[in-house]
Amino acid sequence: MPTDLILEVFIIKALFLNEDLTLSLEETEKPTLQNPTDAIIKVSAASICGSDIHFITGEVALYPNDRFIIGHEGVGVVEEVGSMVTKFKPGDRVAIPAGIACGDCIQCREGRIYACEMNTLFGHGRIKGNLPGLQSEYVRMPLADRNLVHIPDSVTDKEVLLVGDVLSTGYIGVINGKPKPGEDIAIFGAGPVGLCAVASAKLFSPSRIILVDLEDYRLEAGLKLGATHIINASSTNAAKEVMKITNGVGVQVSVDAAAFPETINNCLACTAKGGTVSVIGISPWKIQFNMGRMFFNNLTLVSGYTSLHEMEHLVKMIEFKRLDTTPIITHEFKLSNILEAYRVFQNRLDNCIKVMIVPD
Ligand SMILES: [Zn+2]
Numbered sequence: 460m461p462t463d464l465i466l467e468v469f470i471i472k473a474l475f476l477n478e479d480l481t482l483s484l485e486e487t488e489k490p491t492l493q494n495p496t497d498a499i500i501k502v503s504a505a506s507i508c509g510s511d512i513h514f515i516t517g518e519v520a521l522y523p524n525d526r527f528i529i530g531h532e533g534v535g536v537v538e539e540v541g542s543m544v545t546k547f548k549p550g551d552r553v554a555i556p557a558g559i560a561c562g563d564c565i566q567c568r569e570g571r572i573y574a575c576e577m578n579t580l581f582g583h584g585r586i587k588g589n590l591p592g593l594q595s596e597y598v599r600m601p602l603a604d605r606n607l608v609h610i611p612d613s614v615t616d617k618e619v620l621l622v623g624d625v626l627s628t629g630y631i632g633v634i635n636g637k638p639k640p641g642e643d644i645a646i647f648g649a650g651p652v653g654l655c656a657v658a659s660a661k662l663f664s665p666s667r668i669i670l671v672d673l674e675d676y677r678l679e680a681g682l683k684l685g686a687t688h689i690i691n692a693s694s695t696n697a698a699k700e701v702m703k704i705t706n707g708v709g710v711q712v713s714v715d716a717a718a719f720p721e722t723i724n725n726c727l728a729c730t731a732k733g734g735t736v737s738v739i740g741i742s743p744w745k746i747q748f749n750m751g752r753m754f755f756n757n758l759t760l761v762s763g764y765t766s767l768h769e770m771e772h773l774v775k776m777i778e779f780k781r782l783d784t785t786p787i788i789t790h791e792f793k794l795s796n797i798l799e800a801y802r803v804f805q806n807r808l809d810n811c812i813k814v815m816i817v818p819d
Pocket residue numbers: 508509510511531557624625
């Protein structure tokens with residue numbers, strides 16, 4: 460066999476979610492270009508999402524006996540591009556969206572790229588297009604021109620890390636409420652998505668941003684991001700507290716970033732007449748709520764997940780210091796120590812909110 464036909468195989472490290480829902484950091488083959496529209500990205504920072512935890516606890520059902528590289532939040536550096544990629548070249552720093560959109564289907568053409576008919580997400584196995592995930596040294600990015608976003612030199616990986624998933628979700632939670640300057644916004648849930656909603660709410664110059672959670676350290680992070688009032692719901696009735704703060708009027712926009720039966724009912728109870736309740740938590744429950752209140756108070760209830768079409772705007776607002784989500788990233792781990800990162804993140808040890816995983 461002539462030597463020029465022998466393809467060299469490079470080995471990388473990546474985190475696998477196994478059939479039995481355990482995680483294992485393993486050596487595997489480095490991804491290669493498969494289509495002329497692909498790019499190969501060296502992951503320079505990744506994160507762990509609450510939905511990764513939902514996999515290992517079995518709360519989200521996977522394809523039977525599936526095994527795959529997990530992770531859908533990350534940024535990186537382009538290493539190699541296919542022959543049809545024109546907007547990116549090796550060496551470019553890029554923000555990676557949680558999933559990819561085709562750009563051609565009716566949903567993409569109407570701007571609902573989160574509903575793209577390809578139905579793919581990184582690191583979700585065969586339930587979402589079988590795209591190997593970002594908790595890895597390298598990843599193959601299909602349809603690179605349509606989906607990657609350039610990171611300017613002045614922006615750090617940490618500043619932009621949350622753009623492709625939780626920040627896009629927190630942001631759509633706010634924009635779906637159509638807030639106007641001077642109005643009041645309440646956000647229920649101070650996890651990474653709720654805190655991203657706080658940072659996003661500030662962009663619309665509300666008079667008050669009221670943040671509700673059960674954990675003081677998360678509420679304090681909210682103060683750094685722009686919350687003007689915080690309520691610990693473990694010791695008080697949060698909806699009544701919001702009504703008190705707003706002099707009995709209620710908030711014009713409430714964002715439910717927890718999606719518990721209590722939080723959605725609290726949102727309905729403290730939203731002003733004509734206001735909007737925007738739900739961005741993933742709820743496994745069937746929730747009963749007071750339809751009469753919705754009707755007589757002319758409330759709008761809206762839901763939906765990440766606004767990935769807003770990624771470029773979000774990166775630009777980060778570049779020009781309008782938006783800063785770095786207080787949400789409380790911990791940093793090397794990829795070789797990612798199992799410890801999962802332990803700390805999942806159990807909320809050491810006041811952990813969000814972790815950043817960097818290469819060894
Ligand atoms: Zn996620």
